[in-house]
Amino acid sequence: MIKLQNVNKVYRTKTIETTALSDINLNIDKGEFLSIMGPSGCGKSTLLNIIGLLDEPSGGEVNIGGNALPNYNTKAMAQFRNQQLGFIFQSFHLIPDLTVRDNVELPLLYRKVGGKDRKRMAEEALESVGLKNRVSHFPNQLSGGQKQRVAIARAIVGNPEIILADEPTGNLDSVMGNEVMDILLELNSKNDTTIVMVTHDENMAKKTHKLIRLYDGQQVA
Amino acid sequence: MISNYIKLAIRVLGRNKFFTAISLFGISFTLAILMLIVSVMETEVGQTPPLSEKDKMVIVPNLNLKRQFYDTIYAYDTTMYNGAQVIDTSFTLNESGQNNSNNEFAYWFLEKHLSNVPNAKKFTFFNSNNVYNSYVNNSKVEFKTVYSDHRFWDLFDFQFVEGFGFGESAVENEELVAVITTELADKYFGKVENVVGEILEMDRKNFKVIGVVEPAGIMLLAVDIIVPYTHDNIDAQRRNENGFGGYMGMFVGEKNSDVGLIKNDIEFINSNTEVPAVAQDNYDIIEFEPFSFHEAYAGQILDLDDEEESLKWMKWIMFSLMGFLIILPTLNLINLNVSRIMERSSEIGVRKAFGADRNTILFQFVVENIVQTFIGGLIGLVMAMLFIYIINDTKLMGDVILKLNYRFFFFSLIICLIFGLVSGLLPAYRMSKMHVVSALKQNKL
Numbered sequence: 332m333i334k335l336q337n338v339n340k341v342y343r344t345k346t347i348e349t350t351a352l353s354d355i356n357l358n359i360d361k362g363e364f365l366s367i368m369g370p371s372g373c374g375k376s377t378l379l380n381i382i383g384l385l386d387e388p389s390g391g392e393v394n395i396g397g398n399a400l401p402n403y404n405t406k407a408m409a410q411f412r413n414q415q416l417g418f419i420f421q422s423f424h425l426i427p428d429l430t431v432r433d434n435v436e437l438p439l440l441y442r443k444v445g446g447k448d449r450k451r452m453a454e455e456a457l458e459s460v461g462l463k464n465r466v467s468h469f470p471n472q473l474s475g476g477q478k479q480r481v482a483i484a485r486a487i488v489g490n491p492e493i494i495l496a497d498e499p500t501g502n503l504d505s506v507m508g509n510e511v512m513d514i515l516l517e518l519n520s521k522n523d524t525t526i527v528m529v530t531h532d533e534n535m536a537k538k539t540h541k542l543i544r545l546y547d548g549q550q551v552a
Numbered sequence: 553m554i555s556n557y558i559k560l561a562i563r564v565l566g567r568n569k570f571f572t573a574i575s576l577f578g579i580s581f582t583l584a585i586l587m588l589i590v591s592v593m594e595t596e597v598g599q600t601p602p603l604s605e606k607d608k609m610v611i612v613p614n615l616n617l618k619r620q621f622y623d624t625i626y627a628y629d630t631t632m633y634n635g636a637q638v639i640d641t642s643f644t645l646n647e648s649g650q651n652n653s654n655n656e657f658a659y660w661f662l663e664k665h666l667s668n669v670p671n672a673k674k675f676t677f678f679n680s681n682n683v684y685n686s687y688v689n690n691s692k693v694e695f696k697t698v699y700s701d702h703r704f705w706d707l708f709d710f711q712f713v714e715g716f717g718f719g720e721s722a723v724e725n726e727e728l729v730a731v732i733t734t735e736l737a738d739k740y741f742g743k744v745e746n747v748v749g750e751i752l753e754m755d756r757k758n759f760k761v762i763g764v765v766e767p768a769g770i771m772l773l774a775v776d777i778i779v780p781y782t783h784d785n786i787d788a789q790r791r792n793e794n795g796f797g798g799y800m801g802m803f804v805g806e807k808n809s810d811v812g813l814i815k816n817d818i819e820f821i822n823s824n825t826e827v828p829a830v831a832q833d834n835y836d837i838i839e840f841e842p843f844s845f846h847e848a849y850a851g852q853i854l855d856l857d858d859e860e861e862s863l864k865w866m867k868w869i870m871f872s873l874m875g876f877l878i879i880l881p882t883l884n885l886i887n888l889n890v891s892r893i894m895e896r897s898s899e900i901g902v903r904k905a906f907g908a909d910r911n912t913i914l915f916q917f918v919v920e921n922i923v924q925t926f927i928g929g930l931i932g933l934v935m936a937m938l939f940i941y942i943i944n945d946t947k948l949m950g951d952v953i954l955k956l957n958y959r960f961f962f963f964s965l966i967i968c969l970i971f972g973l974v975s976g977l978l979p980a981y982r983m984s985k986m987h988v989v990s991a992l993k994q995n996k997l
Contacts, residue, residue, distance in 0.1 A: 386989050441903075
């Protein structure tokens, strides 16, 4: 499903060259739940961004669903993200001026799904995370756990094959964190959705199928 | 998708009310001023009644009679020719002075020379230089009077409230008939309806009102009353004189391109016209130059010697003024928009992560800006209408009555659209180029 071969990422300025990732090799099968751990600044989010086609590697090969990254132009990558990927961010990244439903509809908007279908699909996704009664609320009217559940609804509304979660429980207390983790595990087991999750939490990582550890941009386990 | 953007644009405006108020004030005030300029231009040079055919119009405002005096300067010199000294003589002609008289025309002159201009579909000769006073209920009423022929009503499409204009027989038979404006009807009779048939005294004559029209409301034709030219006593006395008087000629072609042909016709007629016999002692050159309406108008505003030059200058001044009025607030709005959109960089990151490409982001922000501009435009429109009402009510622009018509609204719409596009495009373009990871890192959601 996801294959990374000798992936490097180097950030260059005029004076400094910083290696964020070095020779990462990774193979994630369909339906697998992988967690990535490591200290802050070790390259976890960079790796997730590369898998999510949000960033390009400096070297190596990224292959997602049989398509090698260099074959994509910017527009095609946007389309691929829209069709195949769902993102969950640590700080939720809900758009404050949109209602819960409008936020969840966002990926469908770029698929040019009609208004009625968008509404139905968004409400179904919100129902699956237990927030159907909050469709008309705005993000600032929700708790942290509820915001993250809305973010999960947004990630799954288009039935993507892969979900990329960047510390999804990082801003939540343990109860809410567990709730969010349970939703992700259910998604993975019920829908066979491939999930790649960056986390600092060992307990959360233990619940996933596979764990890799990064240290100074290198895969250490 | 557009409805989503419009909904979002309105919500974004409500997010920071102070910022929105400042931004909308800038937009609406700018647009109100631009709309006001559009209204002035539309009233003065647009195709509005009673001059709906300005683009096809040629005006011959003045007769110019000249004589050029020359001094002959002889030069004597001695030179050697075949060994003998001889005197060599030469002379040069130098312009030493000029007799130059310039005025409007006597009616007879126009009728004699310019009543057969081949490419003119319609024409009229009229005199708008007369002001008479009358006293009604002990207060002075001023009449700006136009003397004209019956063809005046073909060329000027005045809006009649009641009655009609005078015909050829009324002019020839010197009937005491008049068409007055509603403004004069109100001043003189204290009413604007059922005025036809009433008698009005002017220049010690009693005229019967046969028509009431809406005021012309343009600078070029300040008029309260129009009567047959055969009542113009001064002009009557000028028959058989040198051609000067108080009349001008106005000609209209079938289409806009006829303006050039009519001008050529008139120039040709001019070249074959002799100085009137009674003036030949003093003058040997006769000139009557035709101008398009816009040249004549610019000449009147700028008062330069050359009307064509005046029109060029007027266009430059108007375009510069409009440009200046658009560019400065646009730059300001671009600046405001950049900081406003920067606050939403994280949103751009999210949208890109979920599949929005650069063009989609660009489109979204341009639509949002156009929505904002149109809200400002609506406020600006109300402000402009208020300004226009005040200007008309207080007669701030004299006899000019600023108009609000569908073209005014159309041009206002275009201005809003251009303003919205120009001020929104650059910030939107900058933000659409933002790298998705950098945008997400802003974390301002």
